[in-house]
Amino acid sequence: MKLMSNERIKKSMLNVRATLGVEGIKMNRRSVVYGTKYLRGQMTSEQAINNITDYILSKYRK
Incomplete structure (x- = not known):
């Protein structure tokens, strides 16, 4: 995978957050x-x- 700039990463994460929202x-x-x-x-x-x-499995092992 080609590395992304910090600005592009920020935009991508905001896009994912909005889509999930x-x-x-x-x-x-x-x-x-x-x-x-x-x-x-x-x-x-x-x-x-x-x-x-x-992480998910650890929540069920308690």
Whole structure:
């Protein structure tokens, strides 16, 4: 994936937030962090999916 500028990342994240907002879904901080890291090339999609899956499963293990 081609790396994106900070401005483009910001616009992309705002677009995602708006799109989800139309559906009544709010982005949490974790989603913003993982999305930004992915778009900066600091995290693969597989790492993001695994981190999100681990987080969700940890909530049910309590």
